[in-house]
Amino acid sequence: MNIKITIAYDGTRFSGWQIQPGRDTVQGALLCAIQKITGQKVDVLASGRTDAGTHALAQVANFHVTSAPTPASFRRALNGALPRDVRIRRLEIVDEDFHARRDALRKSYRYQIYTGPVVSPFEYRYYYHFTYDLEMAPMIEAARALLGEHDFTSFAAAATTAKSAVRTLYRSEVRKVGYRLFYQVEGNGFLQHMVRNIVGTLLEVGTGKRKPYSMANLLKARDRRMAGPTAPSQGLFLVRVKY
Amino acid sequence: MNIKITIAYDGTRFSGWQIQPGRDTVQGALLCAIQKITGQKVDVLASGRTDAGTHALAQVANFHVTSAPTPASFRRALNGALPRDVRIRRLEIVDEDFHARRDALRKSYRYQIYTGPVVSPFEYRYYYHFTYDLEMAPMIEAARALLGEHDFTSFAAAATTAKSAVRTLYRSEVRKVGYRLFYQVEGNGFLQHMVRNIVGTLLEVGTGKRKPYSMANLLKARDRRMAGPTAPSQGLFLVRVKY
Numbered sequence: 001m002n003i004k005i006t007i008a009y010d011g012t013r014f015s016g017w018q019i020q021p022g023r024d025t026v027q028g029a030l031l032c033a034i035q036k037i038t039g040q041k042v043d044v045l046a047s048g049r050t051d052a053g054t055h056a057l058a059q060v061a062n063f064h065v066t067s068a069p070t071p072a073s074f075r076r077a078l079n080g081a082l083p084r085d086v087r088i089r090r091l092e093i094v095d096e097d098f099h100a101r102r103d104a105l106r107k108s109y110r111y112q113i114y115t116g117p118v119v120s121p122f123e124y125r126y127y128y129h130f131t132y133d134l135e136m137a138p139m140i141e142a143a144r145a146l147l148g149e150h151d152f153t154s155f156a157a158a159a160t161t162a163k164s165a166v167r168t169l170y171r172s173e174v175r176k177v178g179y180r181l182f183y184q185v186e187g188n189g190f191l192q193h194m195v196r197n198i199v200g201t202l203l204e205v206g207t208g209k210r211k212p213y214s215m216a217n218l219l220k221a222r223d224r225r226m227a228g229p230t231a232p233s234q235g236l237f238l239v240r241v242k243y
Numbered sequence: 244m245n246i247k248i249t250i251a252y253d254g255t256r257f258s259g260w261q262i263q264p265g266r267d268t269v270q271g272a273l274l275c276a277i278q279k280i281t282g283q284k285v286d287v288l289a290s291g292r293t294d295a296g297t298h299a300l301a302q303v304a305n306f307h308v309t310s311a312p313t314p315a316s317f318r319r320a321l322n323g324a325l326p327r328d329v330r331i332r333r334l335e336i337v338d339e340d341f342h343a344r345r346d347a348l349r350k351s352y353r354y355q356i357y358t359g360p361v362v363s364p365f366e367y368r369y370y371y372h373f374t375y376d377l378e379m380a381p382m383i384e385a386a387r388a389l390l391g392e393h394d395f396t397s398f399a400a401a402a403t404t405a406k407s408a409v410r411t412l413y414r415s416e417v418r419k420v421g422y423r424l425f426y427q428v429e430g431n432g433f434l435q436h437m438v439r440n441i442v443g444t445l446l447e448v449g450t451g452k453r454k455p456y457s458m459a460n461l462l463k464a465r466d467r468r469m470a471g472p473t474a475p476s477q478g479l480f481l482v483r484v485k486y
Binding site for chain 1: 251328363364369
């Protein structure tokens with residue numbers, strides 16, 4: 001049986017998705033819970049890894065088991081065995097060939113920035129606190145310049161191992177609600193650190209350090225050193241994976 | 244100088260407001276930050292203590308110092324010295340005779356319950372997860388029966404030391420938004436555990452274990468053993484203190 005799960009997690013105390021010896025990871029927590037409930041050692045495959053500290057509203061993963069309780073009671077049992085900062089929102093039995101990473105068509109991320117003087121004690125884990133003045137119009141323009149198909153090498157982690165850095169963005173929007181600034185992006189795939197590097201660059205545009213029309217050249221340069229710094233992981237949420 | 248501060252805190256990791264040796268408390272964190280910034284050992288007095296695990300959106304406290312930076316930079320410096328789960332939202336210089344506890348006229352609390360199957364990993368610290376079916380109409384009626392001036396002995400912690408248990412409630416409302424149930428209460432004062440004991444009793448009304456018209460007799464009984472259990476502290480927020 002091939003089981004598809006939709007998972008929410010607070011990434012604050014995790015060293016990211018991928019299992020690592022001696023560290024708390026989301027994949028590790030899931031493997032442990034599944035083994036506890038089914039007695040089976042499985043491999044849990046996500047749509048993609050998330051960085052240490054990054055959150056997910058609806059990460060998707062799948063795993064194979066030889067037998068399992070009904071979906072409703074399996075989900076309940078797994079949530080009972082999982083730490084409370086990882087929750088299985090949906091659990092379904094799917095076709096044997098469903099593959100959470102290969103079959104993902106689109107992914108959406110949201111990056112959250114708090115620009116006010118005092119971050120709420122209930123929200124500091126989920127916002128990057130950035131108090132310099134930000135000009136919205138140039139940020140909106142710069143974000144829009146990333147729409148469509150581009151080689152995103154300039155925004156990829158220097159150590160990235162992806163064969164091709166060509167990705168398509170269907171949405172790339174900055175909006176501000178009071179002191180809260182959100183960057184929302186949807187694409188057919190993302191390179192390592194790509195969203196955080198885009199945000200770091202957009203913040204340089206917002207503070208006037210960089211011009212919005214320079215984004216086209218930045219993409220053409222295909223040079224990580226030309227883009228802005230990597231924004232911290234705590235503001236990043238994996239929002240949705242479409243299949 | 245008499246300094247009035249309005250404080251928000253996430254009570255999750257604190258053993259309540261009041262300073263205790265060897266424990267993390269909100270008062271202890273504040274004393275420590277004030278001493279670090281001003282070099283002065285002060286006494287920080289709140290409008291009232293909150294229990295271990297209880298949160299505050301706007302607790303009010305005051306303290307006296309012989310000298311201090313301007314309010315804006317004092318607040319900034321204190322927030323820099325405080326852990327991120329305690330934030331000073333406002334800091335003002337007030338009349339020498341202002342007293343955060345004695346001068347409080349009204350206090351508002353909110354209690355949060357999540358009734359759905361899966362609590363979000365971003366919210367579990369702030370909701371009591373209660374999954375039994377709840378009937379709203381009787382709960383609303385029972386909450387309303389507490390409005391006005393009553394002796395609340397039945398809802399006070401057994402060990403309470405208050406001289407009089409007579410308090411007046413100006414608001415006592417239950418409402419449900421999707422899976423979220425909120426109890427909102429405003430009064431001229433509250434006995435220890437009073438809100439949590441009211442909520443524990445209202446939940447018994449909601450599950451049919453207790454009738455809403457029994458609330459009048461429960462108040463008359465002045466007997467803690469007649470009321471419901473104490474609802475867990477994690478769902479409770481001190482919302483506002485009026486002066």
